[in-house]
Amino acid sequence: MKTEFQALSIVVPSGTRITKGLKTLEVRSWLPEQLPLKNLVIVENQHYLNKDGDEELGHAVAIVDVVSAHPWRPDEFEAACANYWAEGYFAWVLENVRAIDPPLAVVAKRNIYTVLLETSDKRIL
Secondary structure, three states: OEEEEEEEEEEOOHHHHHHOOOOOEEEEOOOOOOOOEEEEEEEEEOOOOOOOOOEEEEEEEEEEEEEEEEEOOHHHOOOOOOOOOOOOOEEEEEEEEEEEEEEEEEEEEOOEEEEEEEOOOOOOO
């Protein structure tokens, strides 16, 4: 049976770092409409999707819960696996990470979007 999930695309290698527990914060310039955000599919893709309508093939690598968000602090640089710190961003706290192994090919889009996943697949939940 196919089930709708909300998804978030993340550029390589950040999705893999999330699945390995190395990246526990996702940093964005915007906040989700509601929190907590349960069962969010992390889709890892190759390029930044900068414009509305941008999309490319990616891979669903994990399902996570975004339990909270707050203004990103300089001392959270490592938890975000960031290359630099900048003011004005939000840290999304990721918990309950469930790897999808092997990853599933799905479309990567901007912002939070919907994907259909086969929930009878043993890799899902």
